[in-house]
Amino acid sequence: MRLTARSEYGLLALVEIAAGGESPRSARELSERWKIPAKFLEQLLAALKRAGVVRAVRGARGGYVLASPAAEISVLAVVEALEGPIAPSMCARESGGCVQSTHCAAGAVWGRVSDAVRDVLSSATLADLAGDQLRLDAVSPTDEER
Amino acid sequence: MRLTARSEYGLLALVEIAAGGESPRSARELSERWKIPAKFLEQLLAALKRAGVVRAVRGARGGYVLASPAAEISVLAVVEALEGPIAPSMCARESGGCVQSTHCAAGAVWGRVSDAVRDVLSSATLADLAGDQLRLDAVSPTDEER
DNA sequence: TAAAAACATACTACTGTGATAGGAATTGTA
DNA sequence: TACAATTCCTATCACAGTAGTATGTTTTTA
Numbered sequence: 001m002r003l004t005a006r007s008e009y010g011l012l013a014l015v016e017i018a019a020g021g022e023s024p025r026s027a028r029e030l031s032e033r034w035k036i037p038a039k040f041l042e043q044l045l046a047a048l049k050r051a052g053v054v055r056a057v058r059g060a061r062g063g064y065v066l067a068s069p070a071a072e073i074s075v076l077a078v079v080e081a082l083e084g085p086i087a088p089s090m091c092a093r094e095s096g097g098c099v100q101s102t103h104c105a106a107g108a109v110w111g112r113v114s115d116a117v118r119d120v121l122s123s124a125t126l127a128d129l130a131g132d133q134l135r136l137d138a139v140s141p142t143d144e145e146r
Numbered sequence: 147m148r149l150t151a152r153s154e155y156g157l158l159a160l161v162e163i164a165a166g167g168e169s170p171r172s173a174r175e176l177s178e179r180w181k182i183p184a185k186f187l188e189q190l191l192a193a194l195k196r197a198g199v200v201r202a203v204r205g206a207r208g209g210y211v212l213a214s215p216a217a218e219i220s221v222l223a224v225v226e227a228l229e230g231p232i233a234p235s236m237c238a239r240e241s242g243g244c245v246q247s248t249h250c251a252a253g254a255v256w257g258r259v260s261d262a263v264r265d266v267l268s269s270a271t272l273a274d275l276a277g278d279q280l281r282l283d284a285v286s287p288t289d290e291e292r
Numbered sequence: 293t294a295a296a297a298a299c300a301t302a303c304t305a306c307t308g309t310g311a312t313a314g315g316a317a318t319t320g321t322a
Numbered sequence: 323t324a325c326a327a328t329t330c331c332t333a334t335c336a337c338a339g340t341a342g343t344a345t346g347t348t349t350t351t352a
Contacts, residue, residue, distance in 0.1 A: 002148040003259065004309065011252040026328065034250075040311055046330075059319025060327040075255055103285075104180075105278035106157040109221055109270050113149070116262040124255050132251035139249075150340065172297060186342055192299075205350025206296040299348070307340080317330070322323100 001114060006082040009036045010044045014078060018070040018130040024063030044082060051081030070130055076121035086114050152228040155182045156190045160224060164216040164276040170209030190228060197227030216276055222267035232264055
């Protein structure tokens, strides 16, 4: 299991898209706001589109919009779209179960770890984060907003 | 944050060492029991020794022994010795906090994730796992034990 | 003295991450 | 209709980390 910059960047962008409502946000706009390499962000948004998290609007004045209401998109869905399934180790990753031929006690711990992570990630939605972000922006506005 | 084969292998070996009590288990013995590449395991045990988890007994009939009672060694200590600190993303990894100049709502989620993982890992000890393993071995013994 | 073991160090193959590059297709707007 | 803004597509790359392998050296017991 791993959490990398892909999730970090992706979530930042999606919170911004969620705040935009119906009007699409372009990859360039998002990359400037959050200092994310533009071309890299394009790839992340493509992955999120493939996963059905966002919808793309092509052409001038286009960009990305959420494919469903922000309250129905969990952080887990975002992370799994960008990083693959949440599985903590070799033991839990293999569909056939443990690599070890004999049963090992450690496997149960790995299972509890991934359950805990999935629990945290699935309990937060983009709507929650967009709300939090609004409050944070009110306290310390960014350059663009000042 | 990542959980790799290092933790997997390391835990398997430590559970076995814990079961051995005062008599040292050699790296070779452990590597054969759990099908872990011998030289790779030596490196892991060296890291665990540096972290103060195990004590080494050099020379013939030597091996490794736990440095403290099994009930006082948490899985978290083992994982951190082998993988480095549990931090879920760039945001939480940097000592200075978030990479973003502006505050981001996503950071709170990453924090909750690492807290949850640490919670699971620190709530299990080597003594717990050694007990579980004993029970598993009783049900389906390994080749060596048959 | 010989074997068994830890200890040390260096090397290698492979994979994933975090990009960068260059264009092609699509679409609103002047 | 031209143009600019945008998504879309594919390829490439540098770097770091993982999972080993290799070759010894030191220490200790039998």
